[in-house]
Amino acid sequence: MNVAMKRSNLGATPGDAKQHNRALIMRTLYAIGPASRADLARATGLTKVTVSGLVAELIGQNLLHELGQQELQRPGKPAILVDLARDAHAVLCLDLSDHQRFRGALLDLDGNVLARKDAKRAGATGDAAVALAIELALDLQPMATVPLLGIGVGTPGVVDDQGVVRTAPNLEWSSVPLQQLLQDRTGVPTIVENDANVAALAEYSFGETSEDFILITIGQGVGSGLILGGQTVTGSNFASGEIGQVMVGTDLGLDTPYAREQVLEHWLSVPALQLALEAAGESTEARETALREAGRRLGIALAPVVGVLNLADVVLAGPAELVEGTLADATLDMLSRRTMPDSHTELALHTSAQGDQLVLRGALATVLKQRLGIS
DSSP states (O other), X not given: OXXXXXXXXXXXXXXXXXXXXXXXXXXXXXXXXXXXXXXXXXXXXXXXXXXXXXXXXXXXXXXXXXXXXXXXSXXXXXXXXXXXXXXXXXXXXXXXXXXXXXXXXXXXXXXXXXXXXXXXXXXXXXXXXXXXXXXXXXXXXXXXXXXXXXXXXXXXXXXXXXXXXXXXXXXXXXXXXXXXXXXXXXXXXXXXXXXXXXHHHHHHHHSOOOSSEEEEEESSSEEEEEEETTEEEOOTTSOTTOGGGSBOOOTTOTTOXXXXXXXXXXXXXXXXXXXXXXXXXXXXXXXXXXXXXXXXXXXXXXXXXXXXXXXXXXXXXXXXXXXXXXXXXXXHHHHHHHSOGGGOTTOEEEEOSOGGGHHHHHHHHHHIIIIIOOX
């Protein structure tokens, strides 16, 4: 993947200079593609001696490789180009966000699918859902023809920094050490994170966003992932982004107590939207009204977030037939009417173009970030 770098190339901190510089070199190559050692020194601000030593070390670890001489139009000895060993490793990625199936894939470092396998949930919850996720990983593992750099997982629910799913109501999980369970069964370093946070990281790494945006995932429920300054925000209790449980129904008055039938998911989740559209029947006007109402409720929930954080982008991820068009337009209209115009004149709202690979690519991005420092 050839994308613009989204990090400033700052020098290393004293305590972890070498690790910082290794990550800086790999991050630079991931962003700009093949480069000479001199190019890397200029791009990173590191000395040529430091770059040469680290490149040699990374080549020895099969993380970088030499591509041959650089073709120059000017006199002089041509430089040797180096790049990430993009086909030397794969990442096993799991997406547990769909209510009908768990998705799995082997991806190369650029996000290309090498192998794919899905597993029907058939209503599995609790221990049965855990077993299904592990079985899917074990089925995919032998399909890898190169060493696995790691396993990345995007799952619904509140997930702590040890990969423990503290709670995932739709899967009936509570305090499930999913990261450790997968790592023990596969023997591969594993990272488990919330699916919406993972999706936001995918959009940041592979999509077209700024460094300050919120991504709304619309599926069995509603979640969101927040990126500020290019960094994922998880919150003090790892529960940031639980926008689906925000009460947006004030139809019964401002004194109405919290009620689940008045939260955003009541209008916006895929099951809720499907029910609304079924009730609308063949009436185009009724269908448009249902989608518009869902978009307006989302706009009500998002307006304070956009206003407080001065976000530049809002990204919607969900079934295109539900999310694109009327719903997205109604959301942007409500945001425009409920935030101070001068502060959000360039606010952009768009839908993700990554389809059902969004969480899988995000799982890849988490592994690249944790294992190689690439983000």
